[in-house]
Amino acid sequence: MRTMVEIGLLIFVGSAGAGCASLPLPQDQVEHYEASVARARQMGAFRLQADQGHRGALGMSQSKEHLLLADDEMAVARDMAEHGDTRSVLLLGRAQSDVDLAIALACEQATRQRSSTPADRQPDRRPPTLALCQEWRSR
Amino acid sequence: MTRLSTTVLLPVALALLSGACATAVPASLVYARLSYASSAKGITGYMAPSPLAEARGVLDKANKEFATNGDTATCRDYAYIAANKLELADSVARANLTTPLESEAPTVSESTSPPANELRLASAR
Numbered sequence: 001m002r003t004m005v006e007i008g009l010l011i012f013v014g015s016a017g018a019g020c021a022s023l024p025l026p027q028d029q030v031e032h033y034e035a036s037v038a039r040a041r042q043m044g045a046f047r048l049q050a051d052q053g054h055r056g057a058l059g060m061s062q063s064k065e066h067l068l069l070a071d072d073e074m075a076v077a078r079d080m081a082e083h084g085d086t087r088s089v090l091l092l093g094r095a096q097s098d099v100d101l102a103i104a105l106a107c108e109q110a111t112r113q114r115s116s117t118p119a120d121r122q123p124d125r126r127p128p129t130l131a132l133c134q135e136w137r138s139r
Numbered sequence: 140m141t142r143l144s145t146t147v148l149l150p151v152a153l154a155l156l157s158g159a160c161a162t163a164v165p166a167s168l169v170y171a172r173l174s175y176a177s178s179a180k181g182i183t184g185y186m187a188p189s190p191l192a193e194a195r196g197v198l199d200k201a202n203k204e205f206a207t208n209g210d211t212a213t214c215r216d217y218a219y220i221a222a223n224k225l226e227l228a229d230s231v232a233r234a235n236l237t238t239p240l241e242s243e244a245p246t247v248s249e250s251t252s253p254p255a256n257e258l259r260l261a262s263a264r
Binding site: 066087090091093094097098100101104105107108111112114115133 | 212213216217219220223224226227230231233234237238
Protein backbone atom coordinates (compact mmCIF):
# COMPACT_ATOMS: atom_id res chain seq x y z
CA MET A 1 0.00 0.00 0.00
CA ARG A 2 2.82 2.32 0.97
CA THR A 3 4.60 1.61 -2.30
CA MET A 4 1.44 2.50 -4.22
CA VAL A 5 1.24 5.84 -2.41
CA GLU A 6 4.91 6.53 -3.13
CA ILE A 7 4.50 5.70 -6.82
CA GLY A 8 1.39 7.89 -7.03
CA LEU A 9 3.26 10.73 -5.37
CA LEU A 10 6.20 10.34 -7.74
CA ILE A 11 3.89 10.39 -10.78
CA PHE A 12 2.13 13.50 -9.43
CA VAL A 13 5.39 15.36 -8.70
CA GLY A 14 6.83 14.28 -12.07
CA SER A 15 3.83 15.43 -14.07
CA ALA A 16 3.61 18.71 -12.14
CA GLY A 17 7.29 19.30 -12.83
CA ALA A 18 6.80 18.52 -16.51
CA GLY A 19 3.84 20.92 -16.63
CA CYS A 20 5.97 23.79 -15.34
CA ALA A 21 9.08 22.92 -17.35
CA SER A 22 10.18 25.74 -19.62
CA LEU A 23 10.11 25.29 -23.36
CA PRO A 24 12.87 27.21 -25.15
CA LEU A 25 11.82 29.34 -28.12
CA PRO A 26 13.52 28.31 -31.39
CA GLN A 27 16.87 30.08 -31.32
CA ASP A 28 16.97 30.83 -35.06
CA GLN A 29 13.53 32.45 -34.95
CA VAL A 30 14.48 34.55 -31.92
CA GLU A 31 17.66 35.69 -33.70
CA HIS A 32 15.67 36.55 -36.83
CA TYR A 33 13.22 38.56 -34.73
CA GLU A 34 16.01 40.46 -32.98
CA ALA A 35 17.75 41.19 -36.29
CA SER A 36 14.47 42.52 -37.70
CA VAL A 37 13.98 44.81 -34.69
CA ALA A 38 17.56 46.06 -35.10
CA ARG A 39 16.88 46.76 -38.79
CA ALA A 40 13.69 48.66 -37.92
CA ARG A 41 15.65 50.70 -35.39
CA GLN A 42 18.36 51.38 -38.00
CA MET A 43 15.67 52.60 -40.42
CA GLY A 44 14.38 55.00 -37.77
CA ALA A 45 10.99 53.25 -37.62
CA PHE A 46 10.76 53.95 -33.88
CA ARG A 47 11.09 57.69 -34.45
CA LEU A 48 8.75 58.06 -37.42
CA GLN A 49 5.98 60.61 -37.12
CA ALA A 50 2.54 59.81 -38.49
CA ASP A 51 1.92 61.52 -41.79
CA GLN A 52 -1.35 62.82 -43.16
CA GLY A 53 -3.97 60.11 -43.52
CA HIS A 54 -1.71 57.33 -42.20
CA ARG A 55 -2.09 57.40 -38.45
CA GLY A 56 -1.80 54.43 -36.14
CA ALA A 57 -3.25 54.12 -32.64
CA LEU A 58 -2.95 57.14 -30.32
CA GLY A 59 -1.75 59.31 -33.19
CA MET A 60 1.60 57.53 -33.55
CA SER A 61 2.86 56.26 -36.89
CA GLN A 62 1.50 52.89 -38.03
CA SER A 63 5.05 51.60 -38.12
CA LYS A 64 5.74 52.47 -34.49
CA GLU A 65 2.37 51.02 -33.45
CA HIS A 66 3.28 47.62 -34.91
CA LEU A 67 6.73 47.72 -33.33
CA LEU A 68 5.19 48.30 -29.91
CA LEU A 69 2.73 45.46 -30.52
CA ALA A 70 5.62 43.19 -31.50
CA ASP A 71 7.48 44.09 -28.33
CA ASP A 72 4.45 43.16 -26.18
CA GLU A 73 3.88 39.91 -28.08
CA MET A 74 7.51 38.91 -27.70
CA ALA A 75 7.31 39.52 -23.95
CA VAL A 76 4.22 37.28 -23.79
CA ALA A 77 5.96 34.65 -25.95
CA ARG A 78 8.95 34.56 -23.57
CA ASP A 79 6.65 34.30 -20.56
CA MET A 80 4.67 31.47 -22.15
CA ALA A 81 7.88 29.66 -23.09
CA GLU A 82 9.05 29.90 -19.49
CA HIS A 83 5.85 28.17 -18.42
CA GLY A 84 6.18 25.47 -21.06
CA ASP A 85 3.26 26.69 -23.19
CA THR A 86 3.61 25.47 -26.78
CA ARG A 87 1.62 28.48 -28.05
CA SER A 88 4.72 30.60 -27.34
CA VAL A 89 6.04 29.77 -30.83
CA LEU A 90 2.90 31.21 -32.42
CA LEU A 91 3.19 34.36 -30.29
CA LEU A 92 6.74 34.68 -31.58
CA GLY A 93 5.31 34.34 -35.10
CA ARG A 94 2.84 37.13 -34.36
CA ALA A 95 5.66 39.36 -33.09
CA GLN A 96 7.73 38.64 -36.21
CA SER A 97 4.79 39.47 -38.49
CA ASP A 98 4.32 42.79 -36.69
CA VAL A 99 7.99 43.75 -37.04
CA ASP A 100 7.99 42.82 -40.74
CA LEU A 101 4.88 44.92 -41.26
CA ALA A 102 6.44 47.85 -39.37
CA ILE A 103 9.47 47.74 -41.69
CA ALA A 104 7.26 47.61 -44.78
CA LEU A 105 5.16 50.55 -43.57
CA ALA A 106 8.30 52.57 -42.74
CA CYS A 107 9.61 51.92 -46.25
CA GLU A 108 6.31 52.88 -47.79
CA GLN A 109 6.23 56.11 -45.80
CA ALA A 110 9.79 56.97 -46.84
CA THR A 111 8.94 56.23 -50.48
CA ARG A 112 5.78 58.32 -50.29
CA GLN A 113 7.60 61.26 -48.75
CA ARG A 114 10.36 61.04 -51.34
CA SER A 115 7.90 60.96 -54.23
CA SER A 116 5.95 63.93 -52.87
CA THR A 117 9.12 66.06 -52.62
CA PRO A 118 9.75 68.06 -55.81
CA ALA A 119 12.74 66.74 -57.77
CA ASP A 120 14.73 69.99 -57.39
CA ARG A 121 14.42 69.82 -53.58
CA GLN A 122 15.52 66.22 -53.26
CA PRO A 123 18.98 65.60 -51.79
CA ASP A 124 21.64 64.32 -54.18
CA ARG A 125 22.29 61.32 -52.01
CA ARG A 126 19.52 58.81 -51.39
CA PRO A 127 18.40 59.07 -47.72
CA PRO A 128 19.65 56.16 -45.53
CA THR A 129 16.12 54.89 -44.86
CA LEU A 130 15.45 54.54 -48.56
CA ALA A 131 18.77 52.79 -49.13
CA LEU A 132 17.91 50.30 -46.36
CA CYS A 133 14.45 49.84 -47.85
CA GLN A 134 15.94 49.13 -51.23
CA GLU A 135 18.07 46.43 -49.62
CA TRP A 136 15.07 45.05 -47.68
CA ARG A 137 12.77 44.99 -50.70
CA SER A 138 15.31 43.26 -52.91
CA ARG A 139 16.07 40.50 -50.36
CA MET B 140 -29.52 4.28 -14.24
CA THR B 141 -30.48 3.48 -17.83
CA ARG B 142 -33.46 5.84 -17.57
CA LEU B 143 -31.28 8.59 -16.11
CA SER B 144 -28.79 8.31 -18.96
CA THR B 145 -31.49 8.55 -21.61
CA THR B 146 -33.46 11.38 -20.01
CA VAL B 147 -30.60 13.58 -18.82
CA LEU B 148 -27.35 12.64 -20.47
CA LEU B 149 -28.62 12.24 -24.01
CA PRO B 150 -30.10 15.74 -24.31
CA VAL B 151 -26.95 17.20 -22.73
CA ALA B 152 -24.76 15.32 -25.18
CA LEU B 153 -26.90 16.44 -28.11
CA ALA B 154 -26.83 20.06 -26.93
CA LEU B 155 -23.04 19.94 -26.62
CA LEU B 156 -22.74 18.36 -30.04
CA SER B 157 -24.95 20.96 -31.73
CA GLY B 158 -23.05 23.73 -29.91
CA ALA B 159 -19.78 22.39 -31.25
CA CYS B 160 -21.13 22.23 -34.79
CA ALA B 161 -22.40 25.80 -34.68
CA THR B 162 -19.03 27.37 -33.77
CA ALA B 163 -18.92 30.82 -35.32
CA VAL B 164 -15.97 31.80 -37.46
CA PRO B 165 -13.70 34.08 -35.37
CA ALA B 166 -13.69 37.73 -36.42
CA SER B 167 -9.94 37.66 -37.06
CA LEU B 168 -10.34 34.83 -39.57
CA VAL B 169 -13.24 36.58 -41.32
CA TYR B 170 -11.13 39.74 -41.54
CA ALA B 171 -8.14 37.84 -42.95
CA ARG B 172 -10.32 36.10 -45.57
CA LEU B 173 -11.88 39.39 -46.68
CA SER B 174 -8.48 41.10 -46.79
CA TYR B 175 -7.11 38.30 -48.94
CA ALA B 176 -10.03 38.51 -51.37
CA SER B 177 -9.59 42.26 -51.69
CA SER B 178 -5.77 42.15 -52.02
CA ALA B 179 -5.78 39.35 -54.58
CA LYS B 180 -8.22 41.25 -56.79
CA GLY B 181 -6.40 44.57 -56.45
CA ILE B 182 -2.92 45.80 -57.38
CA THR B 183 -1.23 43.53 -54.82
CA GLY B 184 -1.78 40.52 -57.05
CA TYR B 185 0.34 42.20 -59.75
CA MET B 186 2.80 44.25 -57.74
CA ALA B 187 3.61 41.94 -54.79
CA PRO B 188 2.72 38.35 -55.74
CA SER B 189 5.25 36.61 -53.50
CA PRO B 190 4.27 38.34 -50.22
CA LEU B 191 0.66 37.65 -51.20
CA ALA B 192 1.40 33.96 -51.73
CA GLU B 193 3.15 33.83 -48.34
CA ALA B 194 0.08 35.36 -46.70
CA ARG B 195 -2.13 32.85 -48.49
CA GLY B 196 -0.08 30.00 -47.02
CA VAL B 197 -0.69 31.23 -43.46
CA LEU B 198 -4.39 31.88 -44.20
CA ASP B 199 -4.69 28.27 -45.38
CA LYS B 200 -3.24 27.12 -42.04
CA ALA B 201 -5.83 29.22 -40.18
CA ASN B 202 -8.65 27.80 -42.31
CA LYS B 203 -7.40 24.26 -41.78
CA GLU B 204 -7.12 24.75 -38.03
CA PHE B 205 -10.66 26.14 -37.93
CA ALA B 206 -12.02 23.25 -39.99
CA THR B 207 -10.32 20.70 -37.74
CA ASN B 208 -10.57 22.18 -34.25
CA GLY B 209 -12.91 25.18 -34.51
CA ASP B 210 -12.30 28.59 -32.96
CA THR B 211 -9.02 27.95 -31.12
CA ALA B 212 -6.21 30.26 -30.03
CA THR B 213 -4.03 28.67 -32.71
CA CYS B 214 -6.62 29.50 -35.38
CA ARG B 215 -6.76 33.13 -34.19
CA ASP B 216 -2.97 33.38 -34.11
CA TYR B 217 -2.67 32.14 -37.68
CA ALA B 218 -5.45 34.51 -38.77
CA TYR B 219 -3.66 37.44 -37.12
CA ILE B 220 -0.35 36.57 -38.80
CA ALA B 221 -2.13 36.17 -42.15
CA ALA B 222 -3.80 39.58 -41.81
CA ASN B 223 -0.43 41.19 -41.01
CA LYS B 224 1.21 39.50 -43.98
CA LEU B 225 -1.60 40.71 -46.23
CA GLU B 226 -1.16 44.26 -44.99
CA LEU B 227 2.57 43.90 -45.66
CA ALA B 228 1.87 42.69 -49.20
CA ASP B 229 -0.44 45.68 -49.80
CA SER B 230 2.20 48.04 -48.46
CA VAL B 231 4.93 46.55 -50.67
CA ALA B 232 2.59 46.82 -53.67
CA ARG B 233 1.88 50.50 -52.99
CA ALA B 234 5.58 51.26 -52.51
CA ASN B 235 6.46 49.38 -55.72
CA LEU B 236 3.83 51.36 -57.55
CA THR B 237 5.29 54.66 -56.34
CA THR B 238 8.91 53.82 -57.10
CA PRO B 239 9.78 50.41 -58.47
CA LEU B 240 13.16 49.11 -57.40
CA GLU B 241 15.93 50.24 -59.72
CA SER B 242 17.35 46.79 -60.12
CA GLU B 243 14.04 45.02 -59.73
CA ALA B 244 13.07 42.45 -62.28
CA PRO B 245 9.35 42.49 -63.08
CA THR B 246 7.52 40.82 -60.21
CA VAL B 247 5.29 38.90 -62.62
CA SER B 248 5.78 37.96 -66.20
CA GLU B 249 5.34 40.79 -68.70
CA SER B 250 2.50 39.00 -70.38
CA THR B 251 0.33 38.82 -67.28
CA SER B 252 1.07 42.23 -65.76
CA PRO B 253 -0.81 45.25 -67.05
CA PRO B 254 1.24 48.32 -67.96
CA ALA B 255 2.35 50.44 -64.98
CA ASN B 256 0.22 53.38 -66.12
CA GLU B 257 -2.87 51.22 -66.05
CA LEU B 258 -2.04 50.10 -62.53
CA ARG B 259 -1.51 53.66 -61.36
CA LEU B 260 -4.89 54.62 -62.75
CA ALA B 261 -6.50 51.59 -61.09
CA SER B 262 -5.06 52.47 -57.71
CA ALA B 263 -6.09 56.12 -58.07
CA ARG B 264 -9.73 55.15 -58.70
